[in-house]
Amino acid sequence: MEFAFSEDQELLRSTVRDFLAGEAPVKIIRELWETDSGRSRQLWSSLAEVGLPGLLVPEDRGGLAMDEIDLVLLLEESGRAALAEPLISTAAVAAPMIRDLGGALADAWLEKIAGGDAIVAVGHPVNRFTSDAHVADLLLLEANGEIHAVDPSAATLIHQPANDPARRIFSIEWKPSAASCVASGAEARRELDAAIDRGALACAAQAIGVGQRLVEMAVAYATERHQFGVPIGSFQAIKHALANVQVAIEYAQPVVYRAAHSVATHGRCRSVDVSMAKRAACSAAEQAARTALQVHGAIGYTWEQDLHVWMRRAWSLAGAWGNGAWHSARVASALFEGTAPTETFGYSAPTV
Amino acid sequence: MDLTYTSEQQAFRQQARSWLESNVPAEPLASFDTADGFEQHRKWEQKLNAGGWAMVPWPVEYGGRGSDLIEWLIFEEEYYRSGAPGRVNQNGIFLLGPTIMEYGTDEQKARYLPKMASSEEVWAQGWSEPNAGSDMAAIQATAVRDGDHYILNGQKTWASRGAYADWLFGMFRTDPDTERHRGITFVLVPLDTPGVTVRPIEQLDGEAGFAEVFLDDARVPVSNRLGEENKGWNVAMSTAGFERGLMLRSPARFQNTARKLVALYRDTVANGEVEPLLRDAVVRSWMDAEAYTLNTYQTVTRLLQGGKIGSEASINKIFWSELDVHMHETALALLGARGELLPEAPGATGVGDWLDGYLFSLSGPIYAGTNEIQRNVIAERILNLPRK
Ligand SMILES: Cc1cc2nc3c(=O)[nH]c(=O)nc-3n(C[C@H](O)[C@H](O)[C@H](O)COP(=O)(O)OP(=O)(O)OC[C@H]3O[C@@H](n4cnc5c(N)ncnc54)[C@H](O)[C@@H]3O)c2cc1C
Numbered sequence: 044m045e046f047a048f049s050e051d052q053e054l055l056r057s058t059v060r061d062f063l064a065g066e067a068p069v070k071i072i073r074e075l076w077e078t079d080s081g082r083s084r085q086l087w088s089s090l091a092e093v094g095l096p097g098l099l100v101p102e103d104r105g106g107l108a109m110d111e112i113d114l115v116l117l118l119e120e121s122g123r124a125a126l127a128e129p130l131i132s133t134a135a136v137a138a139p140m141i142r143d144l145g146g147a148l149a150d151a152w153l154e155k156i157a158g159g160d161a162i163v164a165v166g167h168p169v170n171r172f173t174s175d176a177h178v179a180d181l182l183l184l185e186a187n188g189e190i191h192a193v194d195p196s197a198a199t200l201i202h203q204p205a206n207d208p209a210r211r212i213f214s215i216e217w218k219p220s221a222a223s224c225v226a227s228g229a230e231a232r233r234e235l236d237a238a239i240d241r242g243a244l245a246c247a248a249q250a251i252g253v254g255q256r257l258v259e260m261a262v263a264y265a266t267e268r269h270q271f272g273v274p275i276g277s278f279q280a281i282k283h284a285l286a287n288v289q290v291a292i293e294y295a296q297p298v299v300y301r302a303a304h305s306v307a308t309h310g311r312c313r314s315v316d317v318s319m320a321k322r323a324a325c326s327a328a329e330q331a332a333r334t335a336l337q338v339h340g341a342i343g344y345t346w347e348q349d350l351h352v353w354m355r356r357a358w359s360l361a362g363a364w365g366n367g368a369w370h371s372a373r374v375a376s377a378l379f380e381g382t383a384p385t386e387t388f389g390y391s392a393p394t395v
Numbered sequence: 396m397d398l399t400y401t402s403e404q405q406a407f408r409q410q411a412r413s414w415l416e417s418n419v420p421a422e423p424l425a426s427f428d429t430a431d432g433f434e435q436h437r438k439w440e441q442k443l444n445a446g447g448w449a450m451v452p453w454p455v456e457y458g459g460r461g462s463d464l465i466e467w468l469i470f471e472e473e474y475y476r477s478g479a480p481g482r483v484n485q486n487g488i489f490l491l492g493p494t495i496m497e498y499g500t501d502e503q504k505a506r507y508l509p510k511m512a513s514s515e516e517v518w519a520q521g522w523s524e525p526n527a528g529s530d531m532a533a534i535q536a537t538a539v540r541d542g543d544h545y546i547l548n549g550q551k552t553w554a555s556r557g558a559y560a561d562w563l564f565g566m567f568r569t570d571p572d573t574e575r576h577r578g579i580t581f582v583l584v585p586l587d588t589p590g591v592t593v594r595p596i597e598q599l600d601g602e603a604g605f606a607e608v609f610l611d612d613a614r615v616p617v618s619n620r621l622g623e624e625n626k627g628w629n630v631a632m633s634t635a636g637f638e639r640g641l642m643l644r645s646p647a648r649f650q651n652t653a654r655k656l657v658a659l660y661r662d663t664v665a666n667g668e669v670e671p672l673l674r675d676a677v678v679r680s681w682m683d684a685e686a687y688t689l690n691t692y693q694t695v696t697r698l699l700q701g702g703k704i705g706s707e708a709s710i711n712k713i714f715w716s717e718l719d720v721h722m723h724e725t726a727l728a729l730l731g732a733r734g735e736l737l738p739e740a741p742g743a744t745g746v747g748d749w750l751d752g753y754l755f756s757l758s759g760p761i762y763a764g765t766n767e768i769q770r771n772v773i774a775e776r777i778l779n780l781p782r783k
Contacts, residue, residue: 044404044465045397046692047700112396262778277781279767282774286713289773293710297689298682304398319682375678378657379664385681387650387688388398390408390472 044388046297048116056116062093063124069349072125076208082178087128091159095121096134101142104153110307111135111241115248115299122252122360125352127209129162129175131363135245136238137163137183140190143234148192148225152181169239169365172212176200183225184217190231191223207355240306240317242364247299247317247324250360254292254324254331257353261285261335268340281338288331295323311384315377318370326367328357400469407462408469414446415477427483428602433517433559436483440514443479449512450488453496457504458512464641464695471645486555487511487518489642491564494634498581498622507583521551521565521584521608522631529768531566532575532628536610538567538582540624543617545569545582547590547610555762557606558595561586565608566627573625581627583619590614599754641695641704643763644715646688652722652752653684656729659746663729676725683718690714706776709769716759716766723753 048056066089075081090096098114100106107113114135121130138156141149141163155161164179176182177200182193198217205212226234262285265276275281302320305313332354336343343350361367377383400408424439425432443449444458452467453459462470482488492511495503510516527533536549551557551565563584570578586593590613595603622630660677663669690711694704726749727734738747760766774780 044400044692044696045699046689046696048396258778262780266779266781273783274781276774277783279771282778282780283767283770285778285780286770286773289778290710290713293707294683294686294690294714297693298686300396300693301398301689304396308398319685323682323686371675371678374682375674378678378681379661379674387685388400388692390400 046300048112048300052113052116055113056120059093059095059117059120060123062089063120063126067124067126069125069352072127072209072352073349075127080178081209081211082128082175084178087162088159090128090130091157094157095130096159097138097153097157098134099139099142100153100157104142104149105157106138106153107157111244111303112300112307115244115303118245118248119252119255119299122249122356123256125209125253125256125356127207127356129164129178131242131245131249132165132175133161133163136165136167136241137181139241140165140183140234140238143237144190144226144230146225155180165238165242166215167235167238167242167364169242169369170363172203173215174210174212174363176213176215177202177211182215182217184215184219185231185235186219188227188231188235189219189224190226190234191219192225193217193223197223205359207359209352209355210359236314239364240313243321243370244299244302244306244317246360246363247295247302247320250324250328250357251292251296251299253353253356253360254288254295254328257328257331257335257350257357258285258288258292260350260353261331261338265338275338284334284337288327288334291323291327291330295320295327298323310389312386315374315383315385318365318373321365321370322367322374325357325361329361332357400465404465404469407466408473411448411470411473412477414448415473415479418442418446419477419479423478424480426602427481427556428558428598428600428604430559433483433556436480437514437517439480440482440484444513449514450492453492453508453512457508464698465692468645468647468691468695471647472650473647475647475651483556484511484514484517485643486520486564487514487516487562490520490634491518493642494564494630495621497633498630502618503621516561517556517559519554519557519560519563519586519606519608521554521557521563523553524550525552529765531631532579534566534568534579536565536567537571538569538580540569540617541614544614545580545617545620547582547584547613547615549610551608551610553596553605553762554608555605557586557593557608558603563608564621566631569627570625576628578625579627579631580624581621581630582615583621584610584613584615588613588615599757600751641691641698641708641711646684646691649684649687649715649718649722652719653681656680656722656726659726659729659749668731670728670731673725673728676721676728680718680722680725683714683721687715687718706772709764709772710777712763713760713766713769713773716756719756719759720753723749723756727753 094107097106098109102108141152161180162178163181164173164176166173166184168185179195182195184191184193198215201214203212265281266274268275299320302316305316342348377385424435427433427436447460449458451460451462451470455461495507524534538545538547563586566579567582568578569580590611592609594607596605598604656677730746733742736743775782
C-alpha cells in the first residue's frame with residue numbers, strides 16, 4: 044500500500060508543466076480562439092515531442108507505453124494551462140481503444156498517433172456532440188452498439204458553436220457500413236464502456252488543474268487589489284470562500300488518483316471510482332470558477348480578463364463524458380441496486 | 396503507486412478481525428458520559444489492552460504492537476466494522492500519547508504511556524477557559540514555581556470526559572510578564588490533587604460529557620511538566636496537529652456511518668417511504684466518506700515517506716466534521732417522523748443511534764478548533780492570503 048506518485052512521475056509532471064507554460068501561455072490559447080479551427084498543428088507536434096499523444100501507445104508503435112496513473116498527472120497540467128488541444132479524445136480515449144482493438148486499425152493508426160501525425164475524434168453516445176471532429180484524421184463513431192472507423196471525408200460535420208470558444212463540437216452525419224465496422228457485440232460494448240471511464244477520468248484530471256489555477260488567480264488578485272485601504276484578501280468572507288474551494292480540490296484529487304489506478308489496473312470497481320472522481324473534480328472546479336469570479340468582482344466579468352478562459356474550461360469539462368447527475372446515478376445504482384461492487388482498495392466491508 | 400495490501404497487512408487485518416469478533420461485547424455499553432458507562436468503557440479498554448490492541452502504532456514497551464500507520468488504518472477499519480465501543484480515553488491515546496512520545500522524557504514515557512494504553516488513567520484535555528476559546532493564547536490560568544512544585548490557579552472548561560477522568564493535561568501561564576503564545580507551560584495534573592474541583596457540565600444530550608475544572612493553589616511536581624518551561628505552546632500545537640490531522644477521527648468511523656446510511660436508505664425504500672430527493676444526499680455522503688479515506692491513505696503514505704502534517708490538518712478537520720453533520724442530517728431526514736425519537740422510544744427500535752449521533756456531529760465544527768478558525772488557517776498559511 045503506497046498511495047503516492049514516484050519521483051519519476053513527479054519529474055515528468057513538472058517537465059510538462061514548464062513545457063506548457065512556455066509553449067501554450069494564455070496568450071496563445073486566446074489567439075487560437077480567433078482562428079477557424081481553434082487548433083494548432085504546430086502545438087500538437089510539440090506535444091508529440093514530449094510524448095503526450097502516445098503516452099498510452101505501446102513502445103513498439105512508437106509510444107511511451109505508460110498508463111493512466113502517469114497520464115492523469117499530465118492531464119492535470121494541461122488543465123492548469125487551459126490547453127484545448129484534443130488530448131482527451133486522442134490520447135486518453137482513442138489511443139487505448141485502438142490499442143485494445145488491435146489488427147489493421149492499430150497497424151494503421153497507433154504510430155501516427157504517437158508521432159503526432161494523427162488526431163482522432165470519438166463520437167460516443169454519452170456525448171451528444173463530438174469534439175474536434177474538424178481536425179481529426181480519423182473518426183471513431185458509435186452506431187447501433189458498434190464502433191466504426193470513419194474517414195472524415197465520408198462524414199458531414201455541423202458545427203455547434205459553444206460557450207467555451209476553445210471548444211469545437213459537431214453533429215456528424217454519416218452512414219455506417221460493414222466495411223467501416225471495427226468492433227461489434229461484446230467487444231464493442233466493452234470498449235464503449237471503457238471509453239466512458241477513460242474520457243471521464245481525463246476530464247476529472249483536467250478539472251483539478253483548472254480548479255487549482257483558478258484558486259491561484261483569485262489569491263493573486265485578492266492580494267494585490269485593495270479596498271477600504273487593505274487588500275481584499277484580508278477580508279474573512281474572501282478567505283473563507285477560497286478556503287472552501289481549497290478543501291474541495293484537496294478532497295477531489297486523491298479520488299481522481301485512485302480512479303486512475305483503478306483504470307490502469309482494470310480494477311473491479313473502476314466505473315464507480317471514475318464516477319466519483321468525475322463528480323468530485325468537476326464540482327470542485329465549478330466551485331472554483333464561481334468563487335474566483337466573485338473574488339474578482341466586475342473585472343472578472345469582462346471578456347478581456349483571462350479568468351474566464353479557465354471558468355469556461357471548468358464548465359465544459361463538467362458536461363463532457365457524463366455530467367455530475369449522470370455519474371451520481373451510476374454510483375447510486377452500484378450502491379443501491381448492487382449492480383457493481385463498491386470497495387476501497389479491494390477491501391469491501393460487509394453491508395450492515 | 397500500489398493500492399493493494401501486502402499479505403502481512405491482510406494477515407494483520409484477519410488477526411484484528413478475529414480478536415474483535417470474539418471479544419467485542421454483544422450488548423452496547425452505557426454512554427461513557429455516565430458514571431456507570433465510563434467504568435464499563437474503562438473495563439473494555441483494559442481488555443483491549445490485554446489483547447495488545449489498545450494502541451497498535453505504539454512501541455511494544457508502552458503497550459502497543461509497533462505497527463505502522465497503514466496497519467493502524469486497517470485496525471480502525473476492523474474496529475468500526477466490529478461495532479466495538481467508543482474510545483473513552485481518546486484524548487489520552489490519540490492526542491496526549493503522541494505528544495509525550497515527541498516531547499516526554501524517557502521517565503515520563505515509561506510513567507504515563509502504559510497506564511494510558513490500559514486506561515488505568517483516563518485523560519481529559521484542559522485548554523479552553525471561559526475567556527480563551529478560539530483565542531487559546533489568551534489563557535489566564537497560572538502555574539507559579541515553588542521549589543520543585545508548580546502552584547496552579549485558575550479555571551479550565553469544556554474538558555471532555557473531565558467529569559470522570561483521572562488526569563488533565565493543561566496549559567498554564569508560567570511567566571506573568573509575557574503575553575499570548577509565550578510564557579505558557581504544558582502541565583499534567585492528577586484530578587485528585589487537593590485544590591482541584593471538577594464540576595460536570597451537561598451537554599446538548601443532557602449527559603455530563605464535559606466539565607469545568609477549578610484550580611485553587613493546587614500543587615503538582617515540576618516533573619509533571621511536558622517539554623520546557625514557557626514552551627508549552629509548541630508542545631500543544633503538536634497535539635493540535637494530531638487532533639485535527641489524523642488520529643482522532645480515522646476514516647473508518649465515517650465509512651461506517653456512510654454504510655449504515657446506505658443500509659438505512661435501502662430499508663426506507665423497501666418500506667416504500669422514501670423521499671427521492673434524499674437519494675443524492677446519501678450518494679454524496681458515501682462518496683465523501685470515500686474521499687476522506689483516500690485522502691487519509693495519501694497522508695499516511697506521505698508520513699511513512701518521512702513527511703509531516705502541517706496546516707493541511709485544517710483542511711482535514713473541516714472535511715470530516717461537515718461530512719459527519721451531513722450524514723446525520725440525511726439520516727434524520729430519511730427517518731422522517733421517527734427522526735425526533737429518543738432511543739428509548741418504542742418506535743425508535745434499531746434507529747435510535749442516529750439522533751444521538753446527529754447531536755454529537757453538531758459539535759464537530761466547534762471542538763478541536765472551530766471550522767472558522769480552520770478556514771483562517773487555510774487562507775493564511777496554505778493560500779498565503781494577507782493577514783491584515
Ligand atoms: C463537544 C465539545 C468538546 C470539547 N472538548 C474540549 C476539551 O476536551 N478540552 C478543551 O480544552 N476544550 C474543549 N472544547 C472547547 C472547544 O475547544 C472550544 O469550544 C472551541 O475552541 C471554540 O471556543 P469557544 O467555544 O469559546 O467559542 P468562541 O471562540 O467564543 O467562538 C464562538 C464563534 O465565534 C467564531 N470565531 C471566534 N474567533 C473567530 C475568528 N478569529 N474568526 C472567525 N470566527 C471566529 C467561532 O468560530 C465560533 O463560531 C470542547 C467543545 C465542545 C463543543
